[in-house]
Amino acid sequence: MDRIAAILELVARSRTGLTLSGMAKELDAPISSTQGLVNGLVATGYLEEHERRYSLGSAPYLLNRLAGRQPVSTVTHADLEDVHASSGLTTVLSIAVGPNIFYVDYCSSDPKFAYLAENYVRRSLIRTSGGWILLAGMEKRDLWAYIQTLPDEDRDTVERFFAALPEIEQTGICASPNESTDGDGVSVAVRENGKTVAAVGVIAPHTVITKERDRLVALLEQGARSWSVRSVRP
Incomplete structure (x- = not known):
């Protein structure tokens, strides 16, 4: 679970998306195991892949919309x-x-x-x-x-x-x-x-x-x- 969270944060911070090898390097993890996690995140909508670069998918936004909340709603x-x-x-x-x-x-x-x-x-x-x-x-x-x-x-x-x-x-x-x-x-x-x-x-x-x-x-x-x-x- 820690590695999944790390993948999501790395991709969210990237403005142009990350390659699989780039993620594996940042995680100091084998490409093979990183690929398995990334495939699961793509399949469930947490990541999107385009021209071998991964960006944040729509699932994280949807979860917050389903919950009807923002991180903070009372302070503008x-x-x-x-x-x-x-x-x-x-x-x-x-x-x-x-x-x-x-x-x-x-x-x-x-x-x-x-x-x-x-x-x-x-x-x-x-x-x-x-x-x-x-x-x-x-x-x-x-x-x-x-x-x-x-x-x-x-x-x-x-x-x-x-x-x-x-x-x-x-x-x-x-x-x-x-x-x-x-x-x-x-x-x-x-x-x-x-x-x-x-x-x-x-x-x-x-x-x-x-x-x-x-x-x-x-x-x-x-x-x-x-x-x-x-x-x-x-």
Whole structure:
């Protein structure tokens, strides 16, 4: 299953499609075994083949349409623009995919964060304020399973996360964990039907986040109240 997921992600990231040999090389796997997996994905509509290059098929889109959902339905790009305008800081919408956090939308004048968002660069959940929000919203069995996969170098970070966990669960806010070398942040949970589905955060150097912490918390809490109204379904 891990190799199937890796094939789908590789193809999804390719703008022109991938050859079988290209996929096998990226996976460090024999062409013969890769061919078997690819054939099954083509047969079920997850991949499409044209002139010996493979691209993403229609099945992944269909599954989400059948489920009647988007990754996040309550927070719009205009909402991120509002937070960015009020905070003056990079603003991101994040989701968890497996053990990683991805920025799926953003508003920023900082090219570094634009690159991370536009290229869906994966980052560690345990190293960002948005990641702490998403971890706090996980089912406990999934949280324990994730924590067990982390290397020993993350153990101090894990202890700090668990110390902050009760407050994050109560407030839906994570402010200034200072666990990333890229910057620090304040993030708020985006909840739909009582479940945390994403995080909205503002990112800046640690000194800026520390100085503006209370104002940023209030700003994101205000936004979360308006988003939660949209998530209520009859």
